[in-house]
Amino acid sequence: MMQKRSGSGRILFVAFATVLIAVGFTLSAHAADQKPIKIGIVSFLSGPPAGPFGVPARNGAEILAEALNEGGKVPGYGTKGLGGAPIEVVYIDEAGGTTKQVTEYRNLVQRQDVDLVIGYISSGDTLAIAPVAEGLKKLTVFFDSGTPRIFEDASYKYVFRTGSHSTMDSVGAALYVTEMKPNIKKYAGINQNYAWGQDSWSDFEAAMKILAPKAKAVTSQMTKLMSGQFGAEISVLLSSGAEVIHSSFWGGDTESFVLQAAPRGLFKKSTVVLTCGEHIMYRLGNQIPDGTVLGGKGTVGIFAPNTELNRWFQKAYTARYDVPPTYPSYRMVQAVLGVKAAYEKAMAANKGMTPTQDQVIASFEHLSFDTPSGIVEMGLGKGHQAVTGISYGTTKVVKGKLTITNIKTYPKEKVNPPEGVLSKDWIESGFKRTK
């Protein structure tokens, strides 16, 4: 026979049960808040761009996502994951061309049901993905790719790019060489014969026409992507008498060009500017001749500011992968931190509740956020395109080790067009800041 509870016992029992239920509700509500945020990360994991770009970018995402999920590891970003929700990452290979990438993107959004996509190195891929992302209404952040056309030719609500576009690289290179050689008379170019190489040379030549109007472009060599054989091109450059040679080569082409041109004395005869050269500096090391001008598409890697956030990233990345991070890693980190900053800003505006995608997008527009490469400002493309400063430096081998000297950093206003002005028009106007 059950004993009847006393009055005070019944009160205690009810109070205890109420507390348990309340705690249970709180826990379940908290658990619901902790639903992981699934991010599709797209980067080259195979093919020629994988080694120099794709894998370092993927590694940057991996190390940052893990550190954010642990919480309290990333200076300036103390909250776990995104606003407390853990980050779950799905990696996709960018190799295979634009048609495959559009299919992969649809798979990510419609089958894998990711909350957002961060990715894309190839300009062709970004141009193809942007309208698809808009159609599927999915927040998509491009971390790299050079073409200015994405936000200069169109306007998107769901698409962002957290790295500066290629105009900055070419204008920065022209500023650097004209300061280095104010009386330059002849310059030349060797670039890959597709959109990236052609746009880079076109912007560089246009900037040189403004900065050194008396200088003449003596030859522009356009080589097949990944051809690897530059014997005849090097002969032409050697006999051209160019004081400066501009190249936006990347990956294996950059390395092959350096390996073939250095023994033939091209680097002694001319100042070679490798606008993306930073990403090969740890691979080739002291095989890069003294006096080569290197850039890294921003203030990244060796050019990055000496902040607590950058020191953490450098240390964590080097410890994990035995090599310092290069610009693709930095650019990927910019994208992930941009999303985190936008998400948490939207969450704060939503009184701590999980923000909607539209709220995150509204927070992302015109946002400024801290990254290992400094402050990134979403200053162009109606707040969807990032602008940053850029650095260039000159190589010098000291005691068998490659170092960078004469580093110059140009602020974002000096190397990027103002809002609403096309890059080409801005350069041709003589870099005017007003319309």
Added chain:
Amino acid sequence: MIELLSTVVDGIIYSSWLFIVAVGLTLIYGVMKILNIAHGSLYALGAYMAASLAGYWLAHGYPPLGSYGMLALSAVLVGLVMGPLIERGLLRFMYGKDEVVLLLATYSVFLILEDAIKLIWGVDSLSIAEPYGMLGSVDFAGLTYPVYSVLLLAISAVVGVALAWVLQRTRQGKLLIAVIHDSEMSAVMGIRVPRFYLVTFTVGAMLAAVGGAFTAPMVSVVPGMGVEVIVLAFAVAVIGGLGSLKGAALGALMVGLVRSAAVHFLPQVELFSIYLVMVLVLLFRPKGLFSSAEARKI
């Protein structure tokens, strides 16, 4: 005049490289009627093996000149292992089938080898630049050229002359020509055709690997490097006439000189120059410059 001279020199250097990378493809097609798409991967394997072996050699402080031996050894190893493996392990089961089936089989080998390379060496580039600069350089036509380019020229000449000598001056070469003309009749006459196929494929694989091994010091060895080469080798072989040794030599020379002229005088058409030569040749000689007349089979 100096510009013209350097155009010719650059063209000849490029031609010698093209001949080395194309001759294995044309040899295999000439004897076995197999368009070996895996040629590109064998080239890449040669390059990776060379970067590994020569890198190991130099890293351990052995005499630097020995690194050239390592390049050659890499090609021999790749040829001796991969040639028999592909021919005995796969292709021999498909002899007598349509040429397209064999082409698809070699394409599948190409895809497998490309992934195998990534599994073994990863996606990071390798470089072994020392042999390229070690021989010094020479000044010619007002320009500096590495002596290594002369070495490439010598290798292509040796390969071409050796193959021509074996085919035309040795008993085995004459038997091989009989196999090329009619393999069934050759088998009836007592020639061991499968053995000739095995040797030919192995030598073809080795030549592809020679191309890769001796290219490795000039370039960054990266995944996918074989893709570009198979297109070039195919273009050269088609221009010369698939299966023709003389054709491969002349095709390489024509492509090399035209490309060099484009780079020197009209760089904007360089991308198209190789295919321009191919179109012009095929317009007038649809089976290539040195294609042999085929007897009509009833």
